[in-house]
Amino acid sequence: MALLEVNDLERTFGGIVALDGVTFDVASGETNVIIGPNGAGKTTLFNCITGYHIPDHGTVRFQGTDITSTPDYKTARTGIRRTFQEVDVFDELTVAENISLGAFESSPREMMELLDLLDIHDKEGSELTLFERKRVSLALASEGELLLLDEVFSGLNPTEKPAMVGYLDALAERKTLMLIEHDIETAFDLADTVTILAQGQVMKRGTPEEMLDDETVREDFLGEMAI
Numbered sequence: 001m002a003l004l005e006v007n008d009l010e011r012t013f014g015g016i017v018a019l020d021g022v023t024f025d026v027a028s029g030e031t032n033v034i035i036g037p038n039g040a041g042k043t044t045l046f047n048c049i050t051g052y053h054i055p056d057h058g059t060v061r062f063q064g065t066d067i068t069s070t071p072d073y074k075t076a077r078t079g080i081r082r083t084f085q086e087v088d089v090f091d092e093l094t095v096a097e098n099i100s101l102g103a104f105e106s107s108p109r110e111m112m113e114l115l116d117l118l119d120i121h122d123k124e125g126s127e128l129t130l131f132e133r134k135r136v137s138l139a140l141a142s143e144g145e146l147l148l149l150d151e152v153f154s155g156l157n158p159t160e161k162p163a164m165v166g167y168l169d170a171l172a173e174r175k176t177l178m179l180i181e182h183d184i185e186t187a188f189d190l191a192d193t194v195t196i197l198a199q200g201q202v203m204k205r206g207t208p209e210e211m212l213d214d215e216t217v218r219e220d221f222l223g224e225m226a227i
């Protein structure tokens with residue numbers, strides 16, 4: 001059984017069709033990267049998986065349970081956690097205090113160590129760099145089994161990007177990851193599977209190698225990034 005099963009999801013906003021029959025599975029332990037042009041429906045898909053939006057049609061199942069109508073504050077407890085493009089860390093709290101808000105069932109120490117946060121545990125949120133804030137929000141999300149990560153690389157400098165790939169590789173050994181990513185090279189570096197979303201539909205799903213082997217995908221979606 002797949003960890004996440006998305007079946008025939010549809011979501012419209014007024015006359016705009018954001019998701020138009022999206023179906024795919026994510027296996028436990030898989031790292032799935034979602035790519036696609038602006039307005040493709042990537043964020044709406046995350047919103048429907050977490051229950052921030054309820055789809056007009058279709059189902060989302062997590063660990064075999066139908067969570068389609070479960071609101072987001074409850075899906076977090078079922079094991080789906082999310083990070084946002086706008087990093088949500090409390091400025092007036094220290095790193096350790098921020099992480100204590102993550103409702104960890106076990107000690108968060110392992111995740112703090114993995115994300116190199118132990119040395120800065122007493123630094124206040126307001127003093128953190130963007131890279132540090134992103135690692136705090138990753139630690140907070142890491143209590144989940146399935147982590148939905150929205151553009152984790154945006155705003156990072158050329159030294160921080162490969163370091164973040166390293167952190168995500170380490171996280172991927174313990175968790176199932178879904179990432180929305182605009183940088184194709186980074187996406188393909190991390191992905192076990194890639195999902196191309198366009199106009200609210202899954203255009204193709206497969207390994208990075210399968211994407212690169214597909215001439216239509218190369219021409220239509222990968223552009224000059226496909227070397």
Ligand SMILES: Nc1ncnc2c1ncn2[C@@H]1O[C@H](COP(=O)(O)OP(=O)(O)OP(=O)(O)O)[C@@H](O)[C@H]1O
Pocket residue numbers: 013016017018036037038039040041042043044045
């Ligand atoms: N709350 C909303 N109200 C109205 N329209 C929305 C809303 N959320 C999304 N849309 C529309 O749905 C479509 C899909 O948007 P979505 O944000 O999911 O795309 P995306 O692939 O995440 O885009 P981007 O890469 O630019 O973030 C777009 O046309 C968008 O304008």
